[in-house]
Amino acid sequence: MTSTALEVRLASRPKGWPTDENFEIAEVEVPTPGEGQILVRNVVMSVDPYMRGRMNDVKSYVPPFQVGAPLEGGAVGEVVASNAEGFAVGDHVLHGLGWREYAVVDGKRAAKVDGDIAPLTTYLGVLGMPGLTAYAGLLVTAEFKPGDVVFVSGAAGAVGQIVGQIARLKGASRVIGSAGSAEKVKYLTEELGFDAAFNYKDGPVAEQLAAAAPDGIDVYFDNVGGEHLEAAIESLNLNGRVTICGAISQYNADKPPTGPRNIIQVLSKRLTLRGMLVGDHQALQPQFVAEVAAWIKSGELKYSETVVEGGVRQAPAAFLGLLRGENTGKMLVKF
16 A cells, blocks of 8 residues: 555635635645544545535634645545454445545544445435435425425536436426536436426526426525526415525625525515525435435436546546536546
């Protein structure tokens, strides 16, 4: 085993859109696991929109990344040394110390995964955090009911692609998605079974949504914020529900965004807008995995992954590509 390894550090805090200059590739000694710890050689890691918020030095639901320290995020790797009960060399584990080639992980913060049951990448996507986000965000936070008309923004992303399909499988009367290219729109309708989809770059979101949902919508799953949220409020029916999952349109803003101008409709329509964090729904994990894995096995639920090869050096480029919308489905980096 090599004695040194690479890791990606936050070199500086971005102002507006991140650039390559905000990242630093550093060579470090491979760490040694202590009592109750394992040494993991990462084989695939995740880049996610929430990581942009952690690059800012602001108080939030998760601490910010520290300048000069390695970034963190979901990863799957192979155990190469173990001082933790229940973990053996050769096991594959899911953990939260990506952005580096080798990581020392507390055994209590790692979960064994089986590549023979499902591809290792799926534990970072459809069967991992994004999948559970979609499942809980739709069924619990948005209180989905059969017959609902559901609109999903960022519908070709890691979370959105799962939301729309779960809604369809659970009996939605109509599922609508927005995406950022004609190819993604085609993917939603022809591959994933969305009833309608539109490219938000083709015109005002409110007009395109009204055309796709002439009788209004009952549920909006928000991954984008901004213009999308305002348009959804306009189209929501009486007692409509909104899951606020993300606001990627605002993550790189260099000035405070304006709020939806029609927020008064929350009152007149008796709407419910509710934020959700996946960490609040871990108790659903067994139910989620059992149901979604069965749908994948039967072919009723499909998923896409955008995989960047080349290891940890390519992680910053993959992350920047994610923010630009270059991915379809889950964006991953393979080592």
